Amino acid sequence: MGQARVNGVTLECRSNGSGESVFLVHGSASDYRTWRFQEEVLAADFNVICYSRRYHWPNAEIASGAVYSMTEHVDDLEALIRDLDAAPAHLVGHSYGAFLCLLLAIREPGLVRTLVLAEPPVITLFVSPRPRPSELLRLLVIRPRTAAVIIGFGAAGIGPATKAFQAGDAEAGLRRFARAVFGRGGYDSLPESRRAQVRDNLSNVEAEILGPGLAPLNALDLRKLQLPVLLVTGESSVKLFQRLTDALEELLPRASRVQIPAASHMMHEDNAPAFNRAVRSFLAANA
Numbered sequence: 001m002g003q004a005r006v007n008g009v010t011l012e013c014r015s016n017g018s019g020e021s022v023f024l025v026h027g028s029a030s031d032y033r034t035w036r037f038q039e040e041v042l043a044a045d046f047n048v049i050c051y052s053r054r055y056h057w058p059n060a061e062i063a064s065g066a067v068y069s070m071t072e073h074v075d076d077l078e079a080l081i082r083d084l085d086a087a088p089a090h091l092v093g094h095s096y097g098a099f100l101c102l103l104l105a106i107r108e109p110g111l112v113r114t115l116v117l118a119e120p121p122v123i124t125l126f127v128s129p130r131p132r133p134s135e136l137l138r139l140l141v142i143r144p145r146t147a148a149v150i151i152g153f154g155a156a157g158i159g160p161a162t163k164a165f166q167a168g169d170a171e172a173g174l175r176r177f178a179r180a181v182f183g184r185g186g187y188d189s190l191p192e193s194r195r196a197q198v199r200d201n202l203s204n205v206e207a208e209i210l211g212p213g214l215a216p217l218n219a220l221d222l223r224k225l226q227l228p229v230l231l232v233t234g235e236s237s238v239k240l241f242q243r244l245t246d247a248l249e250e251l252l253p254r255a256s257r258v259q260i261p262a263a264s265h266m267m268h269e270d271n272a273p274a275f276n277r278a279v280r281s282f283l284a285a286n287a
Helices: 039-043 070-083 096-107 133-142 144-166 170-182 192-200 202-210 219-224 239-251 272-285
Strands: 003-006 009-016 021-025 047-051 089-094 112-118 229-234 255-260
Touching (some): 003 070, 021 039, 021 070, 039 047, 089 096, 096 112, 112 272, 133 144, 144 202, 239 255
Parallel strands (some): 021 089
Antiparallel strands (some): 003 009, 009 047
């Protein structure tokens, strides 16, 4: 398989191995190349489907004025699982891709066997996509540590990135976004292979930040989700992702958690052997 046609778009897609299906779902400034250390390892035991989401390299780029919609990406993942007759599937998602996997499991739990969620940015569990000051003040009272990291993420990262993209300075927008997500050093701290992926998907970063934002998330929906879930964090990830994962661990009934040593937000690239061991062990226990 080289491509898949879903919901009117063509997605670069490849399949390896046999057995139960495992879908690898990448994050924002990324594409299917990010899973190069996982595909063959997981294909020893599973049918691994790795694809680039709509607009992401090497698929057709997002058109000028088009909306980068989280719901649309969830629709694509659902259609892909159905078209490949792969349900119930194991979903392994990173960052924005992990959020998509979680949303699909809430919407259509019958399509999903297990979830591996690597630092999904579930900020909308606490505030709206463009939070008002009153929302943040209320959160400061209820969960001060979570509020602090969300406010910091907006003030030092997403806010300045939005202004830069609106002003037409894509390079500055990218660097602000990267600093917020990857921590100290930001874009410059990434290996060249990762920077290449970011550059190839820069239009998606801009469209995501200037678009409608992250989908809303409800705590009650998480409490009802009865699927096995593995939550994965990086030892050196920014505090935002640690706090958000804390919340998911509290709410998801069947969640377990692992921290990948010597790794940050890109833990599946930073320390692939440790990430792969954790995922293979979890999948084997729930196959």
